[in-house]
Amino acid sequence: MASEKTFYLETFGCQMNAHDSEKVIGTLQQQGYRRVETEEDAGLILYNTCSIRDKAEQKVFNRLNDYKKLCKEGKRFAVLGCVAQQEGEKIFDRAPYVSLVSGSASYRNLPEMLTRLEAGESRITGLDDRETDETFETEFTARQNPYRAYITIIEGCDKFCSYCVVPYTRGKERSRSSSSVLGEARRIADLGYTEIQLLGQNVNSYRDPEGKSSFAELLAAVGQVPGIRRVRFMTSHPRDFTRDIVDVIDQVPTLCDHVHLPVQSGSARVLASMAREYTPEWYLERIAWLKAARRPISLSTDIIVGFPGETVEDFIQSLDLLAQVQYDCVFAFKYSARPNTPSLVMIDSVPEAEKNRRLQVLLERQREIQRVNYFKHIGEIVEVIVEGVNPARGQVAGRSSQNKPVNFAWSQPIAPAPGSYLCVRITGAFPNSLVGEPV
Ligand code: SAH
Ligand code: SF4
Ligand code: F3S
Secondary structure (H helix, E strand, O other): OOOOOEEEEEEOOOHHHHHHHHHHHHHHHHOOOEEOOOOOOOOEEEEEEOOOOHHHHHHHHHHHHHHHHHHHHOOEEEEEHHHHHHHOOHHHHHOOOEEEEEOHHHHHHHHHHHHHHHOOOOOEEEOOOOOOOOOOOOOOOOOOOOOEEEEEOEEOOOOOOOOOOHHHHHOOOEEOOHHHHHHHHHHHHHOOOOEEEEEOOOHHHOOOOOOOOOHHHHHHHHHOOOOOOEEEEEOOOHHHOOHHHHHHHHHOOOEOOEEEOOOEOOOHHHHHHOOOOOOHHHHHHHHHHHHOOOOOOEEEEEEEEOOOOOOHHHHHHHHHHHHHHOOOEEEEEEOOOOOOOHHHHOOOOOOHHHHHHHHHHHHHHHHHHHHHHHHOOOOOEEEEEEEEEEOOOOEEEEEEOOOOEEEEEOOOOOOOOOOOEEEEEEEEEOOOOEEEEEO
16 A cells, blocks of 8 residues: 555445444544545545445445456445445455445444554455444544534344345444433534434434433424424334324424425335335324424435335325325335345335336326425515535525525625525526525
């Protein structure tokens, strides 16, 4: 390896992976590594990977293939994250130039693994800790966003939905203590961050190991940390979605007007086969609580089309559910059969062309729903946090409490700083964003 220790890191997948990368970057910097922008410039190339769908997994192998020639120059490769945990040592067979393979539950051991890597060892693995009770906490987190800070409050997943790799890649569910979460929230606020996103694959399955706070109480406490103006949480599971979460959003102004509640299907039969452990009625009851809140809580969801055995009637029930809930945002996915999961043995009965058709129909319907929803904001004044400024075009990109993108023009000499808050009157709407003018 080159005498100066440099690394390139690329992240795939969800926000938990993005936040894990911030911790990995911090740990590497602590070990004397400097981050660089390209694979060519780095001595150590790391990919933090996602295996949620087949396409996500292919990305890492394509990337490794694109850059494998660099191993001739003595560069080392590391595969981290969910593909690492899922494929394990098989990665060394598929890509022999990879030297380190580690799942997220083993990142505590990264300093030791790096030392072995520097000593010239290859085939180093961190794959054994999925049954751990520990969470990955480090004081070295190198946060990449100057105003929004992620805090993981619960790792892993015990739900075992039949299609999903996460319980196998991230291990069993384990929560951080509420005092440690609050301590981090206070430190973050002292550093000047104003927005906190609490993270977990099932964030609301949170169970305080100290027994001090419920999830709703923790939300309230984080929302009351001085200096914090916005608190979000991702992703909630309907099974554990309790009414006190709605009450606390109503009571604590800093909690954002947005809940992401993945439904996956509108058909009771498909939900049962997915092992989601709720019915459409149960789910819709929680939606009714959210709609009855005093705050205008925006709703978003995840949905899978073409699950094994999904009939046209089942699919229509998903469309009906979308029409009933009127979400502001939907992430729709074609079912992808994944290794190790129970649904792998089910017959992947919906042909690819039909999966594509269902996806297009669903997205088209949802676009119409959003067109109407977003149009309703015209005339309102909303507070936005500035996320990006394009000085050449005089354009500012912001985000509302409801998590909607709000774009507006800026004509004054000094543009607002990213991370600042201001009020915008909404003058126009598209199915995925709003436009306005600062007031
Ligand atoms: N823990 C969250 C989300 C997990 S993964 C939850 O339970 O809702 C994010 C989304 O990816 C899921 O909500 C699901 O819609 C989708 N997904 C997961 N596994 C999938 C698979 N095998 N095929 C297609 N989509 C999948
Ligand atoms: Fe996957 Fe289900 Fe766990 Fe979500 S709750 S991470 S979909 S197993
Ligand atoms: Fe992907 Fe792992 Fe997240 S599979 S979605 S990176 S938990």
